[in-house]
Amino acid sequence: MRLTSHQGLDKILLFLLLMIPNMYTTSPFSLYGLQIILFGILALYIVYRNKNFDLSILLIVLSLVAMLFATSIYHVNYYSDLVYSGVDIIIFKRLILCSFWAILSAFVVEYIFSFNRNDITKILSLVIIIPSLFIITQIIVHYFFGFNFDFSIMTGGIPSRSYYGNYRPSGFMPEPAVYSGQMIALLALFLFFNKKINYAFIIGAISIFISQSIAGILLLMLLTGSYILLFSSRKKIIYSLLGFGGVLILALPKLIERYQLFISGKDASNNIKGDAIIHFMTNPDIYIFGYGIVGRDSPNLPSYYEALKDLTIFGSSLSIYGVIIGGLFCILLIGLFYYSTLDFRIKIILFIPLLKLCSPSYPLFWLYLCVVLKILLLTKCKENKKSI
Known part of the structure; x- marks a missing residue:
């Protein structure tokens, strides 16, 4: 792993590379302007400037893309039988977008690892703090001034999913759950490169609590x-656990409320996940070939299609590819984690975000996956220990 000091332009490029995927709302400006045009130009310029990429990462990603193309042929026919008008166009668009972000991420991951740890830590701090401060601003503006400071509306999109029940800010993302999932990934990378919790991590953690995403809060606590538990001294563990207990007490009423909703069948976001799993297990076509890279893009589809992008990395792999191809991917991923010479403690830290950041429909998923694969594929034990 080549870790060197970089000039100002390289640092700006890396900042933009990590920041842009964290500004993905429902607006056309965000999708076409930021995630496609700007991210694409930026990644291609980095490839031109760096002229270096990891072939093993690229081959893994191309294999995943090839599987998406192969299974999509079946899915177009399957959904067309459901009188799902325009399904071929929708699947084709999603397929192209996923392939676009996947391949570009595979090309630029080597560039990320060319920076020294100090530079990456500083850049990650900015990428964590900026959306976190926006979340804090949103909650202050809403409750003190009665104004919804919605980035999606500001950039020409529909309102973000922040207005169900009490107000829950979502930052630069379409909903609090997506925001918290991506922030967890940034915090995990921050711990990998920085090795300690500091003000940037704390600000990011606060923003997750403000978003009121239950899944985000649980993953943050995990x-x-x-x-x-894995990295602190015994004395620090005692103090930290006391603080951890205080946070748990504050979050407990919200957790109990969500649990009661779930067991009563009124927690839509979690109850529909159960419906999706039941349908997956009982439908032979879906069990073998998966749902594909679709969401609830048509009212003809059941409501539980909204849950397909939120089933952990293993559940999403099975739901997209089916039990055969998806199962193979799960086995390979487990194998990479198991056989990597990476410190077991680091493996845990890097795996936790994959419990939430698991949808290929977001560019940060591919960027994070490529970074994790790059870390896992470092084979020289002595070099690994030095880099960690």
Whole structure:
């Protein structure tokens, strides 16, 4: 792994490369302007400037893309039988977008690892703090001034999913759950490169609590708790657990409320996941070939299609590819984690975000996956220990 100091332009490029995928809302400006045009130009310029990429990462990603193309042929026919008008266009668009982000991420991951740890930490701090401060601004403006500071509306899109029940800010993302999932990934990378919790991590953690995403809060507690137990001294563990307990007490009413909703069948976002799993297990076509890279793009599809992008990395792999191809991917991923010479504690930290960041429909998923694959594929034990 080549870790060197870089000039100002390279640092700006890396900042934009990590920041742009965290500004993905429902607006055309965000999708076409930021995620396609700007991210595409930026990645291609980095490839031209760097002239270096990891062939093994590229081959893995191309294999995943090839599987998407192969299974999509079946899915077009399957959904057409459901009188799902325009399904071929929708699947084709999603397929192209996923392939676009996947391949570009594979090309630029080597560039990310060319920076020294200090530079990456500083850049990650900015990428964490900026959306976190926007979340804090949103909650202040809403409750003190009665104004919804919605980035999606500001950029020409429909309102973000922040207005169901009480107000839950979503930052530069379409909904709090997506925001928290991506922030968890940034915090995990921050711990990998920085090796300690500082003000940037704390600000990012606060923003997750403000988003009121239950999944985000639980994963944050899991990530922070894992780090404390695995890396701290005994004395620090005691103090940290006391603080951790205080946070748990504050979050407990919200967790109990969500649990009660779930067991009563009124928690739409979680109950429909159960419906999706049941349909997957009982429908032979879906069980073998998966749902494909679709969401609830048509009212002809059941409501549980909204849950397909939120089933952990293993559940999403099975739901997209089916039990054969998806199962093979799961086995390969487990194998990479198991046989990598990476410190077991680091493996845990890097795996936790994949419990939430698991949809190929977001560019940060591919960028994070490529970074994790790059870390896992470092084979020289002595070099690995030095780099960690």
